[in-house]
Amino acid sequence: MAQHDDGVATPGGDPVPEAQNTAAGSAIQKAVPYEVSPGTAVVRTDNIPNPGFPPHRERQTDLDPKKDKRAERQVTSLFYLSIVGSVFAVAAYIAFPIIPGDMGSVRLNTLLLGLGITLGLLGIGIGAVHWAKQLMRGDELVESRHGTRGSDTTRARAVEIFTLGNQESGFGRRSLIRNSLIGALVLTPIPAVALFRDLAPAEDPVPLLQHTMWKKGTRLTRDPSGTPIKAEDVTIGSAFHVIPEGLNDEEDRLEEKAKAAVLLMRLKPEDLNVSAGKETWNYDGIVAYSKICTHVGCPVALYEQQTHHLLCPCHQSQFDMKHEAKVIFGPAKRPLPQLPITVDSEGYLVARSDFHEPVGPSFWEREL
Amino acid sequence: MAKPTKSPVDARKARKAKTGRRSPLASIALIAIGLVSTGGAYALFTTTASADTTAAHSQLVDDGSKLFAANCATCHGLNLQGTTAGPSLLGVGAASVEFQVATGRMPLAQSGPQAEEKPAQFTTEQIKALYTYVAARAPGPGIPDSSLLQGDGDASAGAELFRINCAMCHNVAGAGGALTEGKFAPALKGVSAQHIYEAMLTGPQNMPVFNNNNISPEDKANIITYLKYLDDTPSVGGLDLGNLGPVSEGLFIWIFGLGAIVAITVWLTAKSN
Numbered sequence: 001m002a003q004h005d006d007g008v009a010t011p012g013g014d015p016v017p018e019a020q021n022t023a024a025g026s027a028i029q030k031a032v033p034y035e036v037s038p039g040t041a042v043v044r045t046d047n048i049p050n051p052g053f054p055p056h057r058e059r060q061t062d063l064d065p066k067k068d069k070r071a072e073r074q075v076t077s078l079f080y081l082s083i084v085g086s087v088f089a090v091a092a093y094i095a096f097p098i099i100p101g102d103m104g105s106v107r108l109n110t111l112l113l114g115l116g117i118t119l120g121l122l123g124i125g126i127g128a129v130h131w132a133k134q135l136m137r138g139d140e141l142v143e144s145r146h147g148t149r150g151s152d153t154t155r156a157r158a159v160e161i162f163t164l165g166n167q168e169s170g171f172g173r174r175s176l177i178r179n180s181l182i183g184a185l186v187l188t189p190i191p192a193v194a195l196f197r198d199l200a201p202a203e204d205p206v207p208l209l210q211h212t213m214w215k216k217g218t219r220l221t222r223d224p225s226g227t228p229i230k231a232e233d234v235t236i237g238s239a240f241h242v243i244p245e246g247l248n249d250e251e252d253r254l255e256e257k258a259k260a261a262v263l264l265m266r267l268k269p270e271d272l273n274v275s276a277g278k279e280t281w282n283y284d285g286i287v288a289y290s291k292i293c294t295h296v297g298c299p300v301a302l303y304e305q306q307t308h309h310l311l312c313p314c315h316q317s318q319f320d321m322k323h324e325a326k327v328i329f330g331p332a333k334r335p336l337p338q339l340p341i342t343v344d345s346e347g348y349l350v351a352r353s354d355f356h357e358p359v360g361p362s363f364w365e366r367e368l
Numbered sequence: 369m370a371k372p373t374k375s376p377v378d379a380r381k382a383r384k385a386k387t388g389r390r391s392p393l394a395s396i397a398l399i400a401i402g403l404v405s406t407g408g409a410y411a412l413f414t415t416t417a418s419a420d421t422t423a424a425h426s427q428l429v430d431d432g433s434k435l436f437a438a439n440c441a442t443c444h445g446l447n448l449q450g451t452t453a454g455p456s457l458l459g460v461g462a463a464s465v466e467f468q469v470a471t472g473r474m475p476l477a478q479s480g481p482q483a484e485e486k487p488a489q490f491t492t493e494q495i496k497a498l499y500t501y502v503a504a505r506a507p508g509p510g511i512p513d514s515s516l517l518q519g520d521g522d523a524s525a526g527a528e529l530f531r532i533n534c535a536m537c538h539n540v541a542g543a544g545g546a547l548t549e550g551k552f553a554p555a556l557k558g559v560s561a562q563h564i565y566e567a568m569l570t571g572p573q574n575m576p577v578f579n580n581n582n583i584s585p586e587d588k589a590n591i592i593t594y595l596k597y598l599d600d601t602p603s604v605g606g607l608d609l610g611n612l613g614p615v616s617e618g619l620f621i622w623i624f625g626l627g628a629i630v631a632i633t634v635w636l637t638a639k640s641n
Contacts (some may be wrong), residue, residue: 041515059640103604111606133640222466222582223532230581239576241532265576301536302547302575309548313536 004147053140061134071134078127085119092116206365210358212244212260219245220264220288220349228348229264234286237305242265242288245352259359261291262339263301264349265321267308273323281340283349288339290327292360293317295332310336333362403417405623409464425500425517426561432501439475448505457633460570465499467566472560473573478486481550482573509569517561519596528591529583529596537575542613 044348061068092112098183099105166172209354221227223241226248234240242262250256293300298314308321317330337359358366425591437446443454450456468474472486490498503510531540542556551574556564568588571577574636609616
């Protein structure tokens with residue numbers, strides 16, 4: 001094998017015209033060891049010598065014409081495989097159409113189409129890489145960077161073009177036009193600023209986050225039908241998913257639901273540990289709590305009717321419904337807000353008021 | 369003057385009483401006869417049948433009582449009153465007993481976070497005897513009518529209710545999910561319509577109760593329809609990886625997706641031999 005430390009030697013049998021090596025800006029040199037340019041850094045006398053490239057190793061395809069032929073065939077077959085894949089994709093798309101209403105046909109159609117296209121793309125990609133690795137020139141090269149500075153004549157010509165342009169347009173001379181143009185350009189993005197500014201909430205979001213749809217006398221209704229719930233409907237162990245009455249008629253019902261969603265449960269009254277001041281918030285063991293987790297606002301509704309634990313599926317915060325939704329595990333910091341409830345004259349469950357604190361996760365300017 | 373005018377009226381009255389008008393007692397007597405005869409005939413024809421039903425019922429209750437005493441009373445008490453080891457079964461109803469015993473959850477194999485499904489220990493007849501006995505002791509939710517279990521309801525209405533009421537524990541595709549302290553909501557694939565209905569109605573173990581005032585029987589049938597649709601329809605997105613969401617999908621893409629990228633990168637940069 002030829003040594004590569006002299007930078008000129010050409011590896012065995014690989015003819016490279018010398019002219020190619022000397023072309024300005026695109027010089028390809030044969031395996032020149034890396035040299036530190038003096039003046040860019042302190043040259044240490046005890047420098048570890050640059051070992052250069054490892055000796056060039058011939059590939060199997062370089063040595064054995066049979067292997068070479070075989071690699072050629074492999075690359076060709078990969079490209080043919082790509083053709084087959086592309087044709088197959090079209091044929092499968094026609095032969096296995098999507099039948100409306102039959103989800104199985106969607107699956108078959110997508111699967112075969114995807115397989116065909118994958119084959120089409122991967123055949124080209126793998127074939128090209130295989131070709132490059134096995135059959136294209138395999139010796140190591142160094143390509144030096146070319147300088148970025150143009151030649152003096154190019155630079156002079158560029159200056160000339162600019163000067164001529166200035167003269168012809170009068171850009172430097174007619175300062176009124178120039179300045180008005182600059183003013184016009186500066187102001188063009190202003191409409192965009194006005195438009196995008198309106199993407200921000202129109203109202204101050206803090207009061208919006210602090211209050212929900214619930215108010216005194218709002219009936220608790222079933223999600224999604226919106227039918228009111230009688231206290232007698234909520235048997236021990238029941239869990240109702242609740243929305244405020246009239247939510248379905250709201251224009252922004254999803255936004256309102258995201259704040260006002262409530263989980264209603266009935267426990268045995270003796271199981272509840274009610275703190276002072278909240279004695280009237282439950283109705284005969286029926287309690288209503290916000291369904292929005294105080295951690296990051298996932299709907300927390302995995303209620304276990306025997307342990308009275310409420311689990312948030314996102315980050316495993318657990319709330320103990322026997323102790324006013326106290327956090328017993330997980331990243332949530334505050335208990336779920338309780339909705340004070342009672343019954344109206346017709347026996348339907350109604351809210352006594354809105355939540356007494358903002359629902360959901362902490363946010364800026366939240367007092368609690 | 370009075371006599372001639374009066375006599376035709378009397379005559380008319382007398383004629384009417386004799387020919388056109390029956391005594392009020394006559395119709396009462398007729399009704400009484402009719403009732404007695406039809407009632408008697410009915411009693412005559414049906415005595416044997418109802419006697420059989422009652423006998424069969426009391427036989428079932430009797431069998432159930434024995435099975436209960438032998439297999440359940442240790443924990444639930446001889447009078448279904450419950451002990452420290454098991455809850456009272458008074459008022460749980462036939463639906464609850466059928467669900468627990470037919471899915472093998474009861475009798476409990478071992479104590480643990482929750483009773484797990486296993487092959488049923490009793491025959492269908494024995495299960496029937498058990499739930500008949502428990503239902504006879506105190507009324508409770510009964511076995512659902514088979515018309516609600518056909519899975520011919522509105523699947524999209526059922527899907528909406530499922531997403532609101534069930535999906536947080538059982539997963540939107542019914543694949544089940546974890547709860548606290550080792551408990552879990554089981555997968556719903558392949559669960560019989562009757563057991564799904566009974567579970568909603570009675571709230572077994574830690575599952576909340578969804579009584580008929582919360583989710584009406586028709587809506588329960590819709591939910592069953594949706595679950596049947598999930599069972600019958602293949603996953604459109606291809607391999608569903610257990611429908612467990614980010615856990616299985618993430619694991620798959622981290623191992624196989626990134627693995628493939630690493631393998632291709634190694635192959636791309638390796639010197640060929």
